[in-house]
Amino acid sequence: MKRSIPIFFFLVITVITNSSYAQEVQDAASSHKSYKKGARLFKNGNFVKAEEQFQMLLDSGYRDNDLIAYQAQVHLELHEPHSAKDVILLSPKRDQDLDYLLAISHYYLEEFDDARRELSLVTDTATFHVDEMRRRLEDVAHHYHDAQGYVIQNFGSEVNTKYREYAPVMYDGFKELLFTTRNDSSEYTAHDGLAFEAIHDTSIDSLNQWHVADPFDFHTSHEKRHDATVQVYRNHTKLITFHEGRLFKSHLVDHTWEEDGPLELHDVEATDTHCHIADDESSIIFASDFQSFGHDLDLFVSYKQEDNTWSEPEALTELNTDFDEDSPFLAGDSTLYFSSRGHNSLGGYDVFKTTYDSKKKKWRKPINLDYPINTVSEDIYFSTYGKVGFISSTRVGGYGSLDLYRILLFNEIMINGTVVDEQTKDPIPNAQIEIVYDSLYFRTYTDKDGKYEMFVPVNKNMKITVLDGKKKVSQGEYFLDVFFREQDNLAFDFEIPSAGAVTPPTSGAQLIHVEMKNDFEEKPYIKSIAKDEISSWSDSLKNYYEQVRIANAPPGPGMVTVYLEFNSSDLSPSVKNVLNELYEDLLKDGKYKVEISGHTDPRGSQSYNQRLSLRRANVVGEFLFGHGLKKDKAKVVGYGETKLIDPSDSEEAHAKNRRVEIRYF
Structure with a gap:
């Protein structure tokens, strides 16, 4: 088994x-x-x-x-x-x-x-x-x-149960999913008291919802033996599965999978648990215990020979430890992923990655993928295709034991569009767009044509407010979901009701639907912001100008605001990026005078908040002075809690109030 x-x-x-x-x-x-x-x-x-x-x-x-x-x-x-x-x-x-x-x-x-x-x-x-x-x-x-900025999504109750679901295999453009389950759909149980492994199949609909999983129509499936998923390849026409300790190959004939027989990888009786075979079948990396006599799993590689047999397996000694290594997956960018109980894993199995050094003819030292991909629980059967990955995990918050998860290897995405009048479709220039989620606050502004760009979180409930001057013209709950398609489409228009118009209340969050091509290329409009940086992160100056975007603005006074952590004057890398842009775009030539003012939320004593606000202003001032801003052009002042943007006692209000404003005039 x-x-x-x-x-x-x-x-x-x-x-x-x-x-x-x-x-x-x-x-x-x-x-x-x-x-x-x-x-x-x-x-x-x-x-x-x-x-x-x-x-x-x-x-x-x-x-x-x-x-x-x-x-x-x-x-x-x-x-x-x-x-x-x-x-x-x-x-x-x-x-x-x-x-x-x-x-x-x-x-x-x-x-x-x-x-x-x-x-x-x-x-x-x-x-x-x-x-x-x-x-x-x-x-x-x-x-x-040091958690990476990824989005971890449970596949939900249509797929996961209180039993074990694992070894996800995606195919058909990420619309179909094969996986292994040990649920109670079979009346037969193995010696460990759980049902025998069985392969199930499901698909995703146009709303990113998974259908109820059904048993996979597989020619060799059997109720009293273990049948498990491993790999689909060759344009979804060939399949590798696991049956009672061996790996089997099948091919598709008239929409039916016909078994070709076991992969003869060695002549020793052993358990071969998982593999990744090259699309042209020239090589295979597999996990097996055949050299440890049933004690530990190691990784091996074999190559297809001229007589169509596999070469003698070579142990991947740079990757193997005294403990189990399993579930190898070779991604499209030639990165090898595998799970191991060794290499100082956090819990049981962790996922590691490595690449092959062709000059030294050896695999490089494995790198732990870290949290949130790896947890203190079991994390195994990882695969990745461009910007999305899949994993099986026993992590906290699942439905029970091993669950299937999808991983978006980013957590912020830039959307763009126009703020328009709902009836006339006329653009609304200089509108302010505020975003609040997880007690975090960001904002951006439309240009003279009503256009905007802003980074928003993926898979988060957001409150988005649109203001025309001081007047609130729209507010609602939104949720952004990413759909992987053949091309990118990140546009979303905010339609604002005309003055006096009556709009019916909406139930639930409105979906912001964006489409993105899934590949390994770096893209400037997606970001992975680490957990400890997200509260003070901003994508660019576009979030903070209190007038139209600088590219389209006439010369004149303005203000940039950066936001800081509670009780802190530290500048995150993203805030430093904002200040860098501000200096290079506006302050470098010395034509503006500057006031740098620090502010706090009302928590704490007035005297302490006064000192904290000045400390915040000084930190920003020293950063800009270090870049070349003349001190005789700048005034640095702390206002404590005397100039609150929002006086209410809420986390949203506190996030808005703890700030440094850089006014230029």
Whole structure:
């Protein structure tokens, strides 16, 4: 069968093998036949049935620590850390075994402070991997803090269930999806208590919604054996699948998949779990345990020979570790992705990438893809096609165990359009567009023709307000979704009701539909803004001019505003970019006088806010002076909380108020 994904790698040794659990039949709970049967099932790897036996005892009122430890481990093996934590908290008096299991449960729930607290109670470092766990807790703070700006989308309840869905394979222009599931659609179960692996199929509609998944019409599928997805290639006419430890090739004949037989990659009895075969079938990279005699998976490469057989497999020694490597995927830009339990992964499997050095004839050192692609949970079966990726993960927030996710490798996209009168279709010049989401605030302005450009977040609910002067002319909830098509179309027009017009209320957010070609090319209109930068990020000066865009504006006074973090005067890279543009475009020739004024929100004392506002203004001033702005041309002042843009007590108002204004005149 296909390799299971145990959650205890590195961090846990089976607690029930400790001396405290080696004693036979300690009390009524442990002498109960359900306890003995559950322990036997646990030892044999049937965690589903073991959970049922232990739960019967718990439901009857037993609170024995041995029983609770067993059940907690069962839930962790089934990727259910919430349930593991809940059952541990049933114990009236925890011991070190339960403290350690609770620390691990918190870890997989991404409750890292709680995990540290529980781990501090475990003093038995000979029995438990305390030092290893501490190292991971230190590492995870770094990985999670430097989160990449990606959008992670669960495939939803039409695809994912409380069981296991994994190994996504996209084809037909990303409209069709094959994947592996171990749901309850089959009455037959494998030795681990879960249903046999089966391949399911689904498709996406014009609204980016996935249809209910159905069993894949596959010639070789069988209810009492494992059938799993691996790869579709050769223009969707050839298919690689997994069957009972071997990789099989099939081809499409009259809309039916016909099996060609197994890939004869070696002459040793072993398990080959996954592969990526070149489109012309000249080479194959695959995962197998044939050199470790069933202990660990490694990556190998073989080449097609003149007699149509595969060459002797070569181990990818630069990538293999003492632990499992699996699910290789060679992307269109020649980057190799794979999952590994080694290379200092965050949890179990993490996704890594590497490229081949043709001069040295070896693979470069693998790079961890980091959070949010990798989490402390299991992250495996990653594939990527240009700007979008796919992964299977047990991460927090899913439907249960392994779920399928789509990854957009960006989180901000520039849209453009015109603000027009809904009835006359006349453009509205010099209109202000405000965007608020996640307590963040941005704005931009239309030019003399009513046109605008602005970066907006993907897959976020936004409140967008349009003002004509001081008058609010439109406000609504919006949600931007990206559709991958053959060409780019990022246009969206805001239609403003005419004065006096009555508009019916809308329910829910209005969809901003943008289309984008999916490829590996860099594009200036999509951005990946890291988590720790997004609150002070801006795309360009276009967001901050309080008049028409400079390219179309006559000479005259104006103002640029940059926004800072709460209680901070630090300038993010994006704010520095804004100030760079301001200096180069307007202030470099010295024709303007400048006032740099710092402001705060009303939280904190007036005296502290006064000092903070001046500190903010000084930081911006020193940045511009360092670029060449003459000090005799500038005035630097702090106004504290005396000039609030929005006096209301809301996160949106606070985000608007903590700012530095650079006026030029």
